[in-house]
Amino acid sequence: MTDTSAFRAPKGVPDYLPPDSAQFVAVRDGLLQAARLAGYGYVELPIFEETALFARGVGESTDVVTKEMYTFADRGDRSVTLRPEGTAGVMRAVIEHGVDRGPLPAKLCYSGPFFRYERPQSGRYRQLQQVGVEAIGVDDPALDAEVIAIADAGFRTLGLDGFRLELTSLGDDTCRPQYRELLQDFLLGLDLDEETRRRAQLNPLRVLDDKRPHIKEMTADAPLMLDHLSDAAKQHFDTVLVHLDALGVPYVINPRMVRGLDYYTKTTFEFVHDGLGAQSGIGGGGRYDGLMRQLGGQDLSGIGFGLGVDRTLLALKAEGKTVGETARVDVFGVPLGGDAKLVLARLAGALRAAGVRVDLAYGDRGMKGAMKAADRSGAGIALVAGDRDIEAGTVGVKDMTSGEQLDVAVDGVVSDVLARLGRIRLV
Structure with a gap:
């Protein structure tokens, strides 16, 4: 017989529960909002794809493909892989649905879990959460700068400031073979x-x-790509820097930067936070000219990034900062009797329809226990009523900060609460 008390989350897969999950949602949504403000539309991707998509798109020789992918045969004996990154899947979707035949650049953003079989440690999980963007179809250094600036703005909107942007160029098809x-x-x-x-x-x-x-010491004098760029690649990179300067995005040029995926060309970048120790990267990306062609589509360029939600949470913690709502709800109902519960449930439904977060004390608790639950919820307003109050046609509306409570007619409670919260009733 299975001992269900021994069940645990898989190793390297974090749980996010209230109240901490509020910070997770705030980071994910904050990073996505920065992309949406620049006109990026949301795309939802499959959790798993054909293994060949990642082998070809990410690179046969990368650690991701050779060591880290969760690959298995499905019931049809097809080899499928839990997605280790987002770009290859986005490109597959763009090709399959003809997005590349429409207006360009195609500007897309996404979020969700990705999977890599790595040794779990702080900031490195086997199920990692990311927000990503891809701008496909236009080879313009100004677009490179926009993508980088979106990531920078996303971090800063959350209040993160102890990070730095490192970038380089990995050249193009004319200079990479010689290098x-x-x-x-x-x-x-x-x-x-x-x-x-x-x-x-x-x-x-x-x-x-x-x-x-010892390898770092031996390769200290290795030739660097930045010193062997073609004229076109150098001009592209220099123009990216001009646009970043114009956008007020600070950066550090790192000529030894190497990303873990093979498809990067030209502009390549990483956001680093030293407060995370060895796992200091909180996001990164670059241009991937030629990837669409490799996956069977048109020969169109693209640039994108992936930002770690888990890593960003750790970076905020390292800076002693929190984000997100600390309160679960705005209003908490305290019914003291069956008739009161029915009326407060109806009022809760009306307030929720108006966009207000409302919870009730369930389980027929007494006044003391119900008010403790109201305190724990973080609500600013409590609705308190017993059956006698309902008979009198009133509900007590209590300010949880000042402790002041006023009796309000039942049919005026919704308007009173909306006014206190500074909301407008939704029609």
């Missing part, structure tokens, strides 16, 4: 272990991202 060969020659001339040497042959840029001290 790859140059870097590969340099790396293969080093005394590397077998696994690192194999990585240098498959994807030499990934070796620059190796965190081991």
Whole structure:
């Protein structure tokens, strides 16, 4: 017999429960709102896709594909994978539904859980929550700057300020092959272990991202992409910087930056918060010219980002800041009797229809227990009534801050409460 008391959430998968979940929702919605203000429409993506989509789109040699994906065979013996990131899925949807045949750029945003089989630690989960945007179809450095500025604004709107933006350029098709060969020659001339040497042959840029001290020391003098950009790629990057300056977005150029996904080209960026320790990245992204073509669509460019909701919550905590509603509801009903419960339930329904958050004390509690529940709810107003009050046609409307309580006619309660809250009745 199964001992259900032993059930736990899967390792590396966090739960968010009230009251902490209010902060989670505030961070997710705040980051999304910054995108919506720039005209990005919401897209809902499947939780799982064909494995080949991520293998081709993310990159066969990446750690994400080789080590971190949750891949399994479904009942039809098809290989499917829980989505490890959002861009490949968005591109698949854009191609499948012909969004790329409409007005460009196609500006899309999304949120939800993503999955990577990693060693769980603070700020690194196997189910991670992200907000992302993708701007597809126009190769314009001004659009790069807009995407970066949206992420920056999202963090700042939440009150986060202890982060920095690092960015670089990973070049284009005309300079990347020559740079790859140059870097590969340099790396293969080093005394590397077998696994690192194999990585240098498959994807030499990934070796620059190796965190081991002896590898970092050996690659300190490695050639850098920023020093070998084509004229077009350099002009693109310089124009991005001009636009970021015009938008007032501060940045630091990091020529050694390497992202974990293969599809990035040209502008590449990461937001870093040192208050998180080793897992300091709170979001990042870049341009991915050529990805749509790789996935069977038109040869259109794109740029986007993914921002970590979990990481942003940790960054806010590191700065001693909170966001979101501290109160569950605006109004709490305290019925003391069956007739009172029926009337307060009806008033609660009317107030909810007007956009007010309302809860009631259930379970026939006494006055003391019901008022404790009202206090715990964080409501600013309590509606208090017994059956005798209902017979008299009144309900007590209590200000939970001052303690003042006034008797209000039942048919005037909704208007009174809306006036106290500064709301307008919805028709």
